[in-house]
Amino acid sequence: MDNNFELDKSSKKPLLIFGLIFGLIVFFTVFYLNYNSTDLTKEQLLKINRHTKVIEIYINKNEHNFPYVKFSNGSEKIMETPYEIGDSISKKKGDSIEYIFRGDSIIKNNLFEVARRDKILK
Template identity: 50%
Template structure:
């Protein structure tokens, strides 16, 4: 009866491991280079795509997400708290605009999402 085992030449297993390591290293380098040149532009496109017209109804620690603060909107959406919202704030953000308007106690607070992104990412 024949055995289906593949026998490699001495040292071949090591060459295969090195080849895989180089291949995955190359993939990681390509991703890093892509993010360096196109990452900020992609984030800006995503921020411009957002549309939100709702009210903040709850702010809570999400135990399933390492106790990060989450905000719950009147439209049912829940997401991580990225701005200092207060319960009762009305949020208005139109698609294509980088400014989010927060209506709080008769005042209008302008939140420029591009500025928030730069501040949080350390890019000035």
């Protein structure tokens, strides 16, 4: 069997055009996401609506041993804030401040500042 694969001139031109179009789409997508990443991150943070309680903190072996927090509403997320079991969390949609109720104290957690600290926001 002869496994030599060659393209004739009529096949090379459409493949080249397809490759250029695909490359441009990828380039503009990456450029758009990089240019608008700050706005997209802020938008995602403002969409969060959470009124729940921390019921468990654990190491997620499936996610490279990162610490995760489990809430009473069944949701789970990577632990970006030093929560403690029993903390009540309140975050209104449209607000960047998350309130952590711990014992007799209220801790204000500005999610924009956390994102800046983690270099997600510029």
